[in-house]
Amino acid sequence: MDELKEKELLESVAAQEYKEGFVTDIRQEFIPKGLNEDIIRLISAKKDEPEWLLGFRLDSFRKWQKMTPPRWGHLSRLPEIDFQDIIYYAAPLRDEDRPESIDPALEETFEKLGIPLKEREILAGVKPKGVAVDAVFDSVSVSTTFRKALAEKGIIFCSFNEAVHKHPDLVRKYLATVVPNGDNFYAALNSAVFSDGSFCYIPKGVHCPMDLSSYFRINAAGTGQFERTLIVADEGASLSYMEGCTAPMRDTNQLHAAVVEIICEKDSDVRYSTVQNWYPGDEQGRGGILNLVTKRGICKEGAHLSWTQVETGSAITWKYPSTILKGDNSTSEFYSVALTGKWQQADTGTKMIHVGRNTRSRIVSKGISAGHSENSYRGMVQMGPGADNARNFSQCDSLLIGSECGAHTFPVIRSSNPSASVEHEATTSKISEDQLFYCTQRGISPEDAVGLIVNGYAKEVLSRLPMEFAVEAQKLLSVNLEGSIG
Amino acid sequence: MELIRITDLHAGIEGKEILKGINLTIGEGEVHAIMGPNGAGKSTLSAVLTGRPGYEVTGGTVEYKGRNLLEMTPEERSWAGIFMSFQYPIEIPGVSITAFMKAAVNAHRKAQGKSELSPAEYLKLLKTNMKLVQMKGEFAGRDVNVGFSGGEKKRGEIFQMAMLDPSLCILDETDSGLDVDALKIVSDGVNALRGPEKSALVITHYKRLLELIVPDKVHVLKDGRIVRSGGTELVEQIENEGYDSIHD
Numbered sequence: 001m002d003e004l005k006e007k008e009l010l011e012s013v014a015a016q017e018y019k020e021g022f023v024t025d026i027r028q029e030f031i032p033k034g035l036n037e038d039i040i041r042l043i044s045a046k047k048d049e050p051e052w053l054l055g056f057r058l059d060s061f062r063k064w065q066k067m068t069p070p071r072w073g074h075l076s077r078l079p080e081i082d083f084q085d086i087i088y089y090a091a092p093l094r095d096e097d098r099p100e101s102i103d104p105a106l107e108e109t110f111e112k113l114g115i116p117l118k119e120r121e122i123l124a125g126v127k128p129k130g131v132a133v134d135a136v137f138d139s140v141s142v143s144t145t146f147r148k149a150l151a152e153k154g155i156i157f158c159s160f161n162e163a164v165h166k167h168p169d170l171v172r173k174y175l176a177t178v179v180p181n182g183d184n185f186y187a188a189l190n191s192a193v194f195s196d197g198s199f200c201y202i203p204k205g206v207h208c209p210m211d212l213s214s215y216f217r218i219n220a221a222g223t224g225q226f227e228r229t230l231i232v233a234d235e236g237a238s239l240s241y242m243e244g245c246t247a248p249m250r251d252t253n254q255l256h257a258a259v260v261e262i263i264c265e266k267d268s269d270v271r272y273s274t275v276q277n278w279y280p281g282d283e284q285g286r287g288g289i290l291n292l293v294t295k296r297g298i299c300k301e302g303a304h305l306s307w308t309q310v311e312t313g314s315a316i317t318w319k320y321p322s323t324i325l326k327g328d329n330s331t332s333e334f335y336s337v338a339l340t341g342k343w344q345q346a347d348t349g350t351k352m353i354h355v356g357r358n359t360r361s362r363i364v365s366k367g368i369s370a371g372h373s374e375n376s377y378r379g380m381v382q383m384g385p386g387a388d389n390a391r392n393f394s395q396c397d398s399l400l401i402g403s404e405c406g407a408h409t410f411p412v413i414r415s416s417n418p419s420a421s422v423e424h425e426a427t428t429s430k431i432s433e434d435q436l437f438y439c440t441q442r443g444i445s446p447e448d449a450v451g452l453i454v455n456g457y458a459k460e461v462l463s464r465l466p467m468e469f470a471v472e473a474q475k476l477l478s479v480n481l482e483g484s485i486g
Numbered sequence: 487m488e489l490i491r492i493t494d495l496h497a498g499i500e501g502k503e504i505l506k507g508i509n510l511t512i513g514e515g516e517v518h519a520i521m522g523p524n525g526a527g528k529s530t531l532s533a534v535l536t537g538r539p540g541y542e543v544t545g546g547t548v549e550y551k552g553r554n555l556l557e558m559t560p561e562e563r564s565w566a567g568i569f570m571s572f573q574y575p576i577e578i579p580g581v582s583i584t585a586f587m588k589a590a591v592n593a594h595r596k597a598q599g600k601s602e603l604s605p606a607e608y609l610k611l612l613k614t615n616m617k618l619v620q621m622k623g624e625f626a627g628r629d630v631n632v633g634f635s636g637g638e639k640k641r642g643e644i645f646q647m648a649m650l651d652p653s654l655c656i657l658d659e660t661d662s663g664l665d666v667d668a669l670k671i672v673s674d675g676v677n678a679l680r681g682p683e684k685s686a687l688v689i690t691h692y693k694r695l696l697e698l699i700v701p702d703k704v705h706v707l708k709d710g711r712i713v714r715s716g717g718t719e720l721v722e723q724i725e726n727e728g729y730d731s732i733h734d
Binding site: 432433434435436437438439440441442443444445446448452453455456457458459460 | 536537538539540559560561563564565569570572575576577578579580581585586587589590593594597629646650
């Protein structure tokens with residue numbers, strides 16, 4: 001391979017296979033395009049919501065109207081979004097004859113995505129067991145599995161909408177306590193128009209016996225998805241939660257503006273893992289999901305919250321899963337792999353806000369850029385005046401594949417406590433020709449070699465994921481790099 | 487039977503000609519040594535034979551197992567049985583020896599139309615070959631060449647060679663940076679792999695490796711040309727009188 005060809009191989013980003021890019025042909029109901037108070041009232045009415053929630057939405061909307069979209073992200077390709085050109089609610093129509101059962105087409109869709117909704121098959125060992133799923137299709141949750149088994153332990157796992165009706169006190173107690181409705185432009189938008197999402201409550205001292213997961217699927221064209229997830233781990237409870245997402249291939253952008261709030265009460269332990277595989281757009285940079293997401297958790301005394309994310313999809317990612325370490329001795333980690341190829345742009349990282357004494361946080365970010373993409377780590381570590389002896393360690397590594405892509409690091413450290421310590425390490429590397437040649441000399445194709453090297457680079461983060469997720473993530477990293485080498 | 491025939495090979499890097507007409511034929515089962523001073527073109531020869539990017543062939547032919555070697559990609563050459571023990575083995579952080587070799591072995595099997603090895607079969611192969619170079623069990627779990635000592639790196643290369651069962655082994659200055667004990671382990675490993683269908687090209691500066699891996703033929707490379715070919719007596723001459731004593 002001469003140098004020119006090598007260069008060509010590295011830089012050419014051919015069509016990658018996005019196997020989740022299909023559309024489900026199903027009868028759906030839509031509300032009219034656009035955003036105003038009537039639309040919000042309509043969404044609220046569709047969900048038969050109580051007055052207090054409508055009030056929350058309208059208050060959020062009024063705040064949102066006074067806000068402007070943040071432009072500080074290193075996201076030159078984030079377009080001006082016409083918020084009046086979006087459909088804010090789309091839902092599959094229920095079969096009139098069988099109102100209680102799931103449409104087989106939906107079941108098939110999730111089956112195709114590897115998300116089994118049939119408990120019987122899972123229990124019979126046909127499908128991998130041990131994971132309860134809340135499946136969200138466009139604006140509604142279509143199925144939540146293993147609810148009975150979980151209910152026996154007092155665990156509530158259901159769609160957000162159902163929680164509003166069945167557990168209004170819990171929802172009211174915790175909603176918007178970590179992400180206030182005026183927190184930022186997209187969080188305000190979500191608070192106004194959110195359609196569904198997952199709700200989860202683990203009672204005091206209960207260790208959730210299986211992993212819980214939400215799977216978000218955008219199907220309808222011209223819509224956005226605005227889900228809301230609220231997770232509460234009560235005192236001493238523990239939980240492992242996973243989130244996955246995909247969307248069809250379309251040549252126009254679609255907006256995904258979610259809010260995730262996690263409340264970790266005293267001595268609780270929550271592990272939250274995401275594998276984000278929204279449609280990234282095509283080789284020319286057309287289409288793809290605009291993933292503008294606010295995720296935040298709060299840790300009370302002695303609580304632990306761990307974020308692990310593998311971000312491989314979306315045209316634009318703007319996302320900073322963050323933790324407020326409020327209670328003394330609370331701890332949090334953020335482990336991230338963000339892979340961008342083609343024309344993708346990701347601006348992602350975390351905020352660790354140390355309030356309590358002896359709080360600890362650790363940040364490990366691995367950015368991988370290929371093609372014409374831009375990949376930025378943006379992080380903030382804040383040590384409050386009361387954060388005596390707090391500690392943070394951050395490590396931000398960037399890996400570049402080819403010469404047309406960019407990697408950037410924007411770390412911010414604010415310390416108001418002299419006894420707190422913050423360490424930051426950063427590296428940037430390239431996949432070297434020597435590494436590639438070494439692999440090919442052993443018979444490993446250049447494409448497999450890149451997959452191998454990238455997976456090795458991301459191992460520290462991937463090893464944090466629950467087993468079945470880790471396998472999926474490894475495949476995604478390899479598949480999403482196909483074409484970035486030849 | 488002839489395994490590889492190099493005819494009037496000219497090659498270089500960045501427009502500078504380094505190999506100026508190499509002629510060399512290696513038969514099946516033969517071990518050839520190439521000796522030469524620094525800058526003679528020894529490493530360029532191994533790079534060109536394995537298809538390393540950046541090297542340019544400007545003339546001549548290389549026929550390997552009846553195929554035009556120079557038209558093959560590096561991985562195709564590997565599948566066809568060419569293995570090089572690197573002078574400077576490359577680190578691949580986060581990738582274990584186990585995972586790396588599994589990818590390599592299965593790529594070879596795929597190229598041969600065979601199915602992947604089962605985990606049990608693979609493990610057996612791994613253990614057998616680790617024993618060959620006296621590697622402990624933990625070795626398989628370490629990242630490829632990361633934090634390896636000089637000796638471990640070279641033993642690692644011979645281990646990989648054994649795993650891939652090549653027809654032509656190119657040992658590129660495998661003795662450099664090795665102490666006596668490591669050299670013994672490496673050469674024992676190589677000798678154990680010798681056989682009627684295995685050939686080797688041993689590239690070295692020094693006599694000491696060739697006392698342990700005894701070649702069938704010795705070639706002296708100077709300024710991009712093979713200036714003398716013969717038997718092990720050449721090794722003695724170089725040792726006693728230096729490269730300057732050898733001319734066309």
